Amino acid sequence: MFTFEVGSLLSIAFVLGVVLVAAAMLIWVERRLLGFFNERLGPNRVGPFGLLQSLADVGKLITKEDWIPPFADKASFVIAPLIIPIVMLLSFAVIPFAPDVGVMDLNIGLLWIFAMAGLAAYSAMLGGLASNNKFALLGGLRAAGQMISYEVFMGISILGVVILGDSFNMREIVLAQEDGWFIIPQFFGFVVFLIAGLAETKRWPFDLPEGEAEIISGFNTEYSGMKFGLFFVGEYIGMLLLSMLLPVLFFGGWMAPFGLDIGPPIFSGLFWMSVKTGAFVVFFILVRAALARPRYDQLMSYGWLVMLPLSLLNLLITGAIVLSQGA
Amino acid sequence: MLSAIGKQVHVIWTQIVTLALVFSHMFRKKDTVEYPDVMPYMFPRWRGRIILTRDPDGEERCVACNLCAVACPVDCIALQKTEDENGRWYPEFFRINFSRCIMCGFCEEACPTHAIQLTPDFEMAEYVRQDMVWEKEHMLINGTGKYHDYNFYKVAGKSIGGKGKGEARNELPPVDRRSLLP
Amino acid sequence: MAKINVDGKVFEVDPNNNLLQEILSQQVDLPYFCWHPAMGSVGSCRQCAIIEYANDEDQRGRQVMACMTVPREGARYSIEKAAGFRAQAIESIMINHPHDCPVCEEGGECHLQDMTVMSGHTYRRYDGMKKTHNNQYLGPFIGHEMNRCITCYRCVRYYNDYAGGTDFGPQASHDNTYFGRFQEGPLESEFSGNLAEVCPTGVFTDKVFSKHYSRKWDLQTSPSVCAACGVGCNINPGERYGTLRRVVNRFNDEVNGYFICDKGRFGTGYVNSSERITVCMSRDTHDGRPVQIEADTARAQLKAMAGSAIGIGSPRASLEANFALRELVGADNFHAGVSDAEFGLLNQVLDIYSNRPVNIANIRDIENSDCIVILGEDVTNTAARLALALRQSVRNLGKEMAAKLKFPNWQDAAIRQLAMDRKSPLYIVSPHSTRLDDVAKTVHIASAADAARIGFAIANALDNSAPAVSDLSVDEKTLVDQIVADLKAARQPLVVSGTSLLEPALLNAAANIATALANGESRCNLALAVPEANSLGLMMLMQGSGNTLGKALGSGSKQAIVLENDLYRRAPARAVDSFLGGLDKLAVLDTLQNRTGEAANLVLPAGTFAESSGTFVNYEGRAQYFYSTFPAKAPILSSAKWLTEGKKTEEILAEVAASLPGGAILNKLTPGADFNFAGMRAPRQHHRYSGRTAMRANISVHEPKQEQDEDGIMNYSMEGVPPLKDATVFSSPWAPGWNSNQSLFKFETKVGGPLKQASHGVRLLDNSGAANTWYDATVTKASGDGFSVFPVYHLFGSEELTSRSPAIGEKATAAYVALNPADADKLGLAASDGVQVQHNGAVPVLLRNSIQPGTVGIPVGLDGLNFQDMTANVSLEKARDWQSPKGWRAANIIVSDRSMKKGEAN
Incomplete structure (x- = not known):
């Protein structure tokens, strides 16, 4: 129970703790890094290097007036922000952090993640609808359209990985990369998955559901206080999830590159997993700092006209090769 | 077909260049001035705290014409005209809701008498929002502010106490309405 | 109709009108000053210059003034080609114009400002000296600032030629021309207020407005109807910071056109009066101490009276309020609050x-x-x-x-x-x-x-x-x-x-x-x-019933509800005293404190025309709906709402429509409570309305939700469809480039024609099938001793509410007795004496040549004498120890035989 094995209490506590702390710290990391990319300093006042900034933010959000507009639909207005952090956290259940570290070893792990990601769409949709506000509604509609569209290619893009790994189980996918990371055979799958993942988490440059230049703040226009905070945290957990999925699916998960194992397998696994995750986190922040937001029609047509054929082609070729090899 | 693919490659390439360029900013010197440890230099025409000034004779410059109020994009200026016994206009009250003010300076642009001016003082935070509502007595200073010489009533045709008809700049003495002389 | 071509555009115009008017009717902008739709053309300002071409080959054309030109069939004109001339003209007009705009009441609604901008003159190149003029005191209504004059002569053409004034005119010569009175003093015309609207710049301004001034764009306005007399002129009241600031004319081609009288314009000061009833008061006995009560308690007390009380309506309350009272007390108990003779x-x-x-x-x-x-x-x-x-x-x-x-x-x-x-x-x-x-x-x-x-x-x-x-x-x-x-x-x-x-x-x-x-x-x-704003409306609600006020006073009823009425102005004081004395419970709904209200057991604060919506029926039987200008300060409510427990005004109006024979037409009076245009209602505030987030910040920095108006289709905000679009109600005229009231033509179907969107009101009386029948020629001649009495009315002072406005008070006078000098001689009276009127106290005497010997004129509604207490014949005698009362100002009396009283006042 208190040993590191998949599903042990210690493991669960570790995962939950790491994810929550990391998500909170991400807020600070992102602002700091954005600062650096913009030749600024970023938040450096609260605690050493501003490390306690997230804590201060949470304190602020909790003590802020928790306003429910009189014209909103109360029940769904309250439920909406709860959905996204919950489903995102549930997704982590199947992530293999390291050998023996994880919440459960589900043989349909990948499908679980997609199921959860599908549910996450409800958060933005409900929030937008419940607010009873034109801009919120527009934001909610955009979120729904975007998430449903991109989930399609996201799913297709990793079928190549599933074929190569011969399993939906995340651990088995990682283990299947023993001989070579899937980034090599599945480069296009990776590209599609990366872009679709960005869209799925509503991260820049695909944050059209919020699109503050056009629709104030989109689906969370009417939200304030900790309800807004939940949307906010949910997004960061989502980014963390994506940053962990990418290594797991394409970069060998916890496995060390070039056999650079350091110490015991768990330690080494956790180390390399966090290095890979961290690299993607930094990349996502860099994307936010650098790239401009497309128009919504561009987003949609790019999805359906470029990403879908690309991912289908990728699947076709992968399947053909695997079949021709007679595996 | 090829050119289309080439165009896409170019698009992707520019995105990558952008990413690299932005990433390189990480290692440059930061522009941030660490206020309040380091006080920044405030330019004289910085648009900060709003003041009401007096003309060179020490009278209120504001004539309550309402142009600042109508120019204000957030409608945070409210005032009421009144006049003294000699016909000089001035505001009975003049209120700015600084919790709404966006320091755009339109009021200063609109002011025909140089009464309302923005100053380089920006430290206006309050713990209670109500304290951000300023009345005339909070804003009126004993000086001319940025414009030292202008006195609106010395140019205007309206007579006020101490200045009768025809005594303003560039004015002839009042016409004798009973005379038919050329 | 003639076809003309203006700058390449072809218009169908009426050759009976001048070209300027027709061009404006086509909604094309052409600057002008001296032309006015009600006063025709004189061609003096040279602003509406336009090029007229002889034929299609003509490239040079000749310059004409559009206001003095008859549109020629097939002719070609150019507005653009004459722009240079117009810019020169305005530049010379502006040479002596002072640098006054910030301290000028006209600023922001100034025709001169608009035309200067439109003509493209932005910078004064001439650096010579400016002409100046001394101002005159022109009375309590109109301010004078002669420096601003551009010599368009509109004031003279209006005041002298149109309104028949004789004390005003142009003086001096060439560019010294001066417009004013020959001697300093109040303007005599009772239509002088229109000078402020006629003057294209700020020479003549509304003095009453100037005392609590606000720019036009800051006023919250609504389409309203003047409550001061039976004509029902359409007005446009403006409110700012919770007080009524001014009233301007609102065009209605069938009722008041471009002008209103001074009583309507300056007589609304009572809305802001300190004598307003602002709280609900109650007391158990007639002489007990009134205590302030909650609105709900007051409403319950009023409702409790419903079964047993009689109701007395009012000719100055809206149709809805009178109807609500009739419904509350029952038609049998509803009495008309007008004198029995009336x-x-x-x-x-x-x-x-x-x-x-x-x-x-x-x-x-x-x-x-x-x-x-x-x-x-x-x-x-x-x-x-x-x-x-x-x-x-x-x-x-x-x-x-x-x-x-x-x-x-x-x-x-x-x-x-x-x-x-x-x-x-x-x-x-x-x-x-x-x-x-x-x-x-x-x-x-x-x-x-x-x-x-x-x-x-x-x-x-x-x-x-x-x-x-x-x-x-x-x-x-x-x-x-x-x-x-x-x-x-x-x-x-x-x-x-x-x-x-x-x-x-x-x-x-x-x-x-x-x-x-x-x-x-x-x-x-x-x-x-x-006599009053809703006299005919009240009588229509009586529907032939014989419930006169006299019947009410003699009914011996123990409870009564009096709606917006001072009974002492309607019946002899003794009769009213005994009626009020016999009551157990008297409820009064009114706006201002008065003598009837002082006797009340229950007082409910009623909204004035500016704070409530409703319908008035004017002298032609025309019902006109007025929208409240600003929300009443709680607990003040419109009388109709007190009496119906808050029913929407339009719902009550629909009930009135159902109950009056031929009243169905009343349903056409408003666009209906549910009307909207693209989901929007109509705004009361100008789109430039300022100070929204600061005007009540001194009370609380937290801004409340906008006040909602359930009566009618207007918002107490700037949200909604402006009148230039399809607002269906027209409050204040404004069009791009036309900030002054001259923008009106943009809202008219043609210049001087009906408005595109506003309601003219509806005529309730239909006599289309009437046949020739005659009334008997019987005339009962009054007989008896003493002088036979006839009532004399005063524009300023006779009406109950307006007389309590400060500006009207200055133009009003205390009561007097008007006599023929011959009669005065017989009684031994000199012009400065007082006269004792039977039992009614002593008042000054006014000698008038035109009055027949043996008759006396007794003013109605003035302080010091109650006309209702007069008998058909009165005896007069010289008052002893006479001193003129303070309010006695003979010069304020509007008559034409004033030569008699000159120098004899006081």
Whole structure:
């Protein structure tokens, strides 16, 4: 129970703790890094290097007036922000952090993640609808359209990985990369998955559901206080999830590159997993700092006209090769 | 077909260049001035705290014409005209809701008498929002502010106490309405 | 119609109008100053210059003034090509204009500002000296700032030529021209307020407004109807910071056109009065101490009275409020709150309007009439706007002469030159001289009864089936013959009378004349002035019931609800005292404290016209809806809402429509409570309304939700469809580039024509099927000892509410007795003496030549004398130890025989 094995209490506590702390710290990391990319300093006042900034933010959000507009639909207005952090956290259940570290070893792990990601769409949709506000509604509609569209290619893009790994189980996918990371055979799958993942988490440059230049703040226009905070945290957990999925699916998960194992397998696994995750986190922040937001029609047509054929082609070729090899 | 693919490659390439360029900013010197440890230099025409000034004779410059109020994009200026016994206009009250003010300076642009001016003082935070509502007595200073010489009533045709008809700049003495002389 | 080409665009225009007017009617911008839609063209300002081309080959063209040009069929014009000339003209106009805009009341709604910008003059190149002028004191209404003058002559053309003023004019010469009074002092015309709207810049400004000034864009305005008399002029009140700031004219081509009188414009100060009832008060006994109570308690107390109380309605409360009271107390217990004499007269007016073949005259009809008989009514003092229209009607002769010479009728100066002092015939039969005497052909001084006899005789002479009168004097016979001859020759005759002299036979006589002139389809115009804003509306609600005020006072009822009424102004004080004394419970709904309210057990604060919505029925039976200008401060509510527990005004109006015969038309009065345009309602505030987030920040920095208005389709905010689009209600005119009230033409179907969107009101009376029947020519002559009394009305002072506005107070006077000097001699009275009026105290005496010996004029509604306490004949004697009361200002009395009292006041 208190040993590191998949599903042990210690493991669960570790995962939950790491994810929550990391998500909170991400807020600070992102602002700091954005600062650096913009030749600024970023938040450096609260605690050493501003490390306690997230804590201060949470304190602020909790003590802020928790306003429910009189014209909103109360029940769904309250439920909406709860959905996204919950489903995102549930997704982590199947992530293999390291050998023996994880919440459960589900043989349909990948499908679980997609199921959860599908549910996450409800958060933005409900929030937008419940607010009873034109801009919120527009934001909610955009979120729904975007998430449903991109989930399609996201799913297709990793079928190549599933074929190569011969399993939906995340651990088995990682283990299947023993001989070579899937980034090599599945480069296009990776590209599609990366872009679709960005869209799925509503991260820049695909944050059209919020699109503050056009629709104030989109689906969370009417939200304030900790309800807004939940949307906010949910997004960061989502980014963390994506940053962990990418290594797991394409970069060998916890496995060390070039056999650079350091110490015991768990330690080494956790180390390399966090290095890979961290690299993607930094990349996502860099994307936010650098790239401009497309128009919504561009987003949609790019999805359906470029990403879908690309991912289908990728699947076709992968399947053909695997079949021709007679595996 | 090829050119289309080439165009896409170019698009992707520019995105990558952008990413690299932005990433390189990480290692440059930061522009941030660490206020309040380091006080920044405030330019004289910085648009900060709003003041009401007096003309060179020490009278209120504001004539309550309402142009600042109508120019204000957030409608945070409210005032009421009144006049003294000699016909000089001035505001009975003049209120700015600084919790709404966006320091755009339109009021200063609109002011025909140089009464309302923005100053380089920006430290206006309050713990209670109500304290951000300023009345005339909070804003009126004993000086001319940025414009030292202008006195609106010395140019205007309206007579006020101490200045009768025809005594303003560039004015002839009042016409004798009973005379038919050329 | 003529086709013209202006800068490449082809328009169909009316060749009977001038080119400027027609171009504006096409919504094309062309600057102008001196032209005014109501006053025609004189071509003096040179602003509407335009190029006229001789033919299609002509490239040079010639420059003409559009306002002095007849649109030529097929002609080609260019506005653009004359832009340079217009810019030069405005530059020279602006040479002496002072640097005043920030401290000028006209700033922001200044025609001169608009035209300067439109003509492209932005920078004063001339650096010479500016002309200056001294100002004059022009009375409590109008401020004067002569420096700003651009010499367009509009003030003179309005004040002297249009409104008939005699104390004002242009002075000095060339560029020294000065516009003012010959001697400093108050402007005498009762229409002087329009100068502020006519003047294209800030020379004449609204002085009352200036005291609590706000820019036009800061005023919250709504379409409203003047509550000061029975004409029902459309007005546009403006509010800022919770107080009513000013009233301006709101165009309605059928009711008031471009002008209103000074009472309507300056008489709304009572809305902000410190004497307003602002809380609900209650007490158990008549002399107990009133205590303030909650609105809900007050409402419950009022409701509890419903079964047993009688209700007394009011001619100054809206149709809805009177109806609500009638529903609350039941039609049997509902009594008209007008004096018994007035009750009969108003019923008679309704009878005449509905059952006689007459054309109920609106001001258009009045202005078009070319022979007018005024029977007994002092129109200037009882229905002032009609007097201004009557002044225009006498010009019809000049216009006809001009038409014969093929002059267009917009050639104002030319027609005046042509007509000189020749006027269409206007006959006045009145017990005293009136303000209109200067345009009358004959003024005949006669008592009300004699005036009625003359009227009957005219009717008989026109149509011998009409009842005849005997024993006319020789003078009277000559007069009758003269009038009959002119009436017969007239294209469109008009008979004017009214209720003010309290003589039923007068109305009958007027009706008989009009009936006698009816000839099949062509009917004679008839205008009968009524005393108050909703007099006819109240009487319509009575629906023939005989519940007079006298009946109410004698009913012995123990409980009563009095709606917006001071009973002491309606019945003798003794009768009212005994009635109020006999009551167990008296509930009063009113706006201002008054004597009836002082006796009340329950007082409910009612909203004025500016704080409540409702309907008034004017002298022509025209129902007009007025929208509240600003929300009433709780617990003040409109009377209708007190009486119905908060029903929406439009719901009550629908109930009125269902209950009145022929009232269904009332449903067309408003667009309906649910009306919206693209989901939006209409804004009360200008889109430039300022200070929204600061005006109440001193109370709390947290901004409350916008006040909602459930009555009608207007918002108390700037949200909604502005009137230029499809707002369906029209409050304040504004169009891009046209900030002044001259922007009105953008809202009219054509210049001077009806507004595109606003309601004219609906006529409730239909007499289309009426046949020729006659009223008996019986005239009861008052007999008895002493002087026979006739009422004298004052524009400033006789009306209950307006007289309590500070500005009107300055123009009003205390009560007096008007006497013929011969009678005064008999009584041993000098001009500065006081006179004891039977038991009613002593008042100053006013000597007037025009009053017949043996009669006295007693003013109505002025401080110091209650007309209701007068008997038909009174005895007078010289007052001992006489001192003039403070409020005695003889100079304020509007009459034309003022020479008699000059120097004798005080």
